[in-house]
Amino acid sequence: MSAVSRHYFGEESTEDSHSFHIDILESTDGDYGMFAWPSSVILAEYLWQQRSRFIGKTVVELGAGTALPGLVAAKIGAAVTLTDDLHKPEVLLNMRRICNLNKLDCKILGLTWGEWDAPLFELQPHIVLGADVFYDSTDFDDFFATVTFLLQSSPGSVFITTYHNRSGHHLIEFLMVKWGLKCLKLLDVFSFLPACKASSIHGNIQLVEIAFDVDEVELKV
Numbered sequence: 001m002s003a004v005s006r007h008y009f010g011e012e013s014t015e016d017s018h019s020f021h022i023d024i025l026e027s028t029d030g031d032y033g034m035f036a037w038p039s040s041v042i043l044a045e046y047l048w049q050q051r052s053r054f055i056g057k058t059v060v061e062l063g064a065g066t067a068l069p070g071l072v073a074a075k076i077g078a079a080v081t082l083t084d085d086l087h088k089p090e091v092l093l094n095m096r097r098i099c100n101l102n103k104l105d106c107k108i109l110g111l112t113w114g115e116w117d118a119p120l121f122e123l124q125p126h127i128v129l130g131a132d133v134f135y136d137s138t139d140f141d142d143f144f145a146t147v148t149f150l151l152q153s154s155p156g157s158v159f160i161t162t163y164h165n166r167s168g169h170h171l172i173e174f175l176m177v178k179w180g181l182k183c184l185k186l187l188d189v190f191s192f193l194p195a196c197k198a199s200s201i202h203g204n205i206q207l208v209e210i211a212f213d214v215d216e217v218e219l220k221v
């Protein structure tokens with residue numbers, strides 16, 4: 001079943017009081033990349049609240065799916081590339097339709113984690129985004145390989161992710177250390193979500209900012 005969900009952003013982020021909205025085309029019976037997951041709603045709200053950081057920045061969203069965070073980044077003045085699995089043309093096509101629906105000009109790129117196609121080498125983002133990209137643990141190492149490459153290729157860049165810990169394990173913390181990354185910020189999402197959005201969020205979701213750990217790599221050399 002297909003539907004359009006409307007997401008509000010502003011001082012109150014409600015239907016009655018907001019600065020702008022983003023419409024998302026969703027399909028509940030399609031691929032899991034055709035649905036706006038709660039983590040994307042949280043990350044999008046965080047970007048709106050931190051909007052001054054994004055003006056004029058180059059932003060890449062990995063595993064973007066319906067791409068709500070990337071679209072908010074574009075709306076607040078970033079140059080945005082939205083990516084998802086190269087082998088999922090239906091997800092990439094839906095992303096294009098959503099950009100057009102919202103009249104936002106983003107680049108769209110098929111980018112499969114752990115695969116080294118030429119466009120990856122040209123991205124050099126200031127900020128990498130990922131909402132609910134830690135879903136299937138068999139993909140985690142490929143994901144970290146890609147994100148570590150992007151952070152390493154663009155000094156000073158950060159990765160901002162909303163992470164739904166479905167297993168209760170600490171695999172992400174372990175992999176972060178394994179790939180030479182460090183945590184800059186860890187937020188409980190209820191510390192910044194407005195009440196109107198917090199009421200529909202369930203589960204153990206955290207927001208984490210991550211960077212390449214230059215000191216750690218120098219120590220190992």
Ligand SMILES: C[S@@+](CC[C@H](N)C(=O)[O-])C[C@H]1O[C@@H](n2cnc3c(N)ncnc32)[C@H](O)[C@@H]1O
Nearest residue numbers: 033036037040063064065084085112113131132
């Ligand atoms: C749980 S969905 C999250 C989608 C979106 N970020 C959100 O929060 O609404 C995971 C996303 O990762 C993408 N994905 C899964 N495996 C991937 C891979 N190996 N390479 C690139 N993208 C992948 C899926 O296509 C899907 O869009």
